[in-house]
Amino acid sequence: MKQHLGRQSGVQSVEVSLIDGKVNVTPKEDGRIDPGQLLKAVYDSGVSVAEMEVTARGKIIKDSSGNLALQTDPNRSFVFAPNEASKGLEPLAGSPTIVTVRGQLYKKPTEKKQKPDASAPLKLLILEVQKKE
Amino acid sequence: MNRKKLALLILLGAMVVAPAAQAQIKHIEMRVEGMT
Numbered sequence: 696m697k698q699h700l701g702r703q704s705g706v707q708s709v710e711v712s713l714i715d716g717k718v719n720v721t722p723k724e725d726g727r728i729d730p731g732q733l734l735k736a737v738y739d740s741g742v743s744v745a746e747m748e749v750t751a752r753g754k755i756i757k758d759s760s761g762n763l764a765l766q767t768d769p770n771r772s773f774v775f776a777p778n779e780a781s782k783g784l785e786p787l788a789g790s791p792t793i794v795t796v797r798g799q800l801y802k803k804p805t806e807k808k809q810k811p812d813a814s815a816p817l818k819l820l821i822l823e824v825q826k827k828e
Numbered sequence: 829m830n831r832k833k834l835a836l837l838i839l840l841g842a843m844v845v846a847p848a849a850q851a852q853i854k855h856i857e858m859r860v861e862g863m864t
Contacts, residue, residue, distance in 0.1 A: 696860075696863065711863070713863065715859075716859055716860050716861065716863055717857060717858070717859055717860075718857070718858040718859075718860055719855070719856070719857050720855070720856040720857070720858070721855065722852070722853050722854070722855070722856070725852065726852020726853045726854060727852070727853075728853050728856070730853070730856060733856060733858075734858075737858065737860060741862070742860045742861070742862050742863050743860065743861045743862050744858050744859070744860055744861075745858075745859045745860060745861050746858065746859040747856065747857070747858045747859075748856070748857045748858075749853055749855065749856050749857075750853075750854045750855040750856075751852065751853045751854060752852060752854060753852070767852055767853055768852065795854070803861075
């Protein structure tokens, strides 16, 4: 799995902890990495992802459907799952302020019958707003 | 005078572009199951 993840585009390094089942991925300097692709790569290597968290920085935007999102590069944005933290960022939509957030991008469905869909659009549930610049 | 204006334009342009260029994913952490 480590080698498989390391071959994905935008990946600088991968650290795997067998003890607590954690996988840490450090992106390359440009930060252009596709979390959905990583999720798929893990599943392809026969391991299931229980949870995925990201730390990302970008601008707060409203997408074409009016959803609040974090734009991490001109071609990629993550729609927020609504919560108190995302409501607090709403006034920054469209402003040049760069926000650093830590959030949950994926959580394995709790119902056993529900098959995880790694290709479904990922929504960012903000856990912490770390910085506004 | 023109040089001053040009320098000011470049400075303002850099101020606008730089934060956008710094937007990125900094770290990803996954908790996985079924790893041997």
